Amino acid sequence: MNEKEIIIEIQKEMKKFFTQETTGHDWYHIERVWKNAQKIATHYPKANPLQIELAALLHDRYDHKIVSNVEQAKLEVRDLLVQHGLTKELIEKILYSIDAVGFRNGKNPIQPITIEDKIVQDADRLDAIGAIAIARTFVYSGAHQRPIYTGETQEVLEKAHELEDTAIGHFYEKLLTLSDTLHTPEAREIAKGRHEFMKEYLTQFFAEWEGLK
Incomplete structure (x- = not known):
């Protein structure tokens, strides 16, 4: 074979x-x-x-x-x-x-060493950045009875990642941190637009949560 x-x-x-x-x-x-x-x-x-x-x-x-x-x-x-x-x-x-x-x-504790390791990690992390990542976060949260959000301010979410386990909290705990962990310039380039889209989504989310839009 x-x-x-x-x-x-x-x-x-x-x-x-x-x-x-x-x-x-x-x-x-x-x-x-x-x-x-x-x-x-x-x-x-x-x-x-x-x-x-x-x-x-x-x-x-x-x-x-x-x-x-x-x-x-x-x-x-x-x-x-x-x-x-x-x-x-x-x-x-x-x-x-x-x-x-x-x-x-x-x-x-196990970190990528070879270019092969780095490519596979980057490939996986790209799927946790952007529009599909947002959809996956809410699907996962629903499957595990995790609430969408419980009202913390953005400032609190940005400073303390170990608060209430919510879908929105997961953005700050993981999704928004991933772009800085990518190894290859190719993955970093793809991630740029996706990262900005997530930030824009959160801006809209918080505005709607407060009834501003």
Whole structure:
């Protein structure tokens, strides 16, 4: 099985696995991250495209938000890669790229090292910036009974991230911080307009909340 065939098979596996996911970490999110990664990778011809594409396709397969047993799910991913004939060295690199994707309140102890790691992390974070990111935030919040907003001022939200767990609070806790964490100039360029759109959305949101518009 050649590299293209392996990618197609993993794509099919992930599309099937995420069919019933409804919290914003669905197949369409996976697909967007995969496409983001491919787009960024075109600027880095020395990077390993197989590592990048497989890590992008598999990046949420053992995420704690998706599965109840992370270690078991990670073993399943490892076994899947073994079944497709990948070398032990490449499998470890793919798993490291996946582990480095996570945000974990900005304190993920596993940080991207290689350009492959950085491309995959950037690709995932781009999907958490912009219009789709806003939609995903509210879908996730609804799925987890998280309120939209509980009335804190913007000043309070900007200074204290550990307040009431709300959809709007999540903008300040995570979404608005992501642009500054991107590694590649290609991702940073894409993020500019998306970041500004989120700020504009919040301006409109607060104006409507106060009955000003």
